[in-house]
Amino acid sequence: MAIQSSKTVSACLQWVIIPTGSHICMAEFFKTSVTWVVDFHYEGRPRRWFKAFGPHDDPFQQMTDTLKDLYGDRAKLASVRKATDEEELQYLRGEEPKNSYCPTGR
Incomplete structure (x- = not known):
């Protein structure tokens, strides 16, 4: 998982977790x-x-x-x-x- 900074969230939420890699591949496999x-x-x-x-x-x-x-x-x-x-x-x-x-x- 990649961690990306978000400027639009409140002060208590400084980081947003973005799923990448195998999660996307698994979702694509499930769809097809x-x-x-x-x-x-x-x-x-x-x-x-x-x-x-x-x-x-x-x-x-x-x-x-x-x-x-x-x-x-x-x-x-x-x-x-x-x-x-x-x-x-x-x-x-x-x-x-x-x-x-x-x-x-x-």
Whole structure:
């Protein structure tokens, strides 16, 4: 965060904090991101994740790489698709169906 002097504030408020850097990048990502549904099998059991990707990302390739890094050959990607409006609202509200073996939904 950058600190900038302000001459228009009262004597008790001598400094104004202006957010910069990563805060702006995060806001831009949030505005342009799309929620995707990632279905995969972990040790033969179906799993579903919701994940946000930027407009120029390749969700299929990124999830293939992520699952390979995390689980090696124990996970197989089944599908990657854009979430429907209803699924995205459920996800944002924390109301999406959870995996019975993992209450966090992962």
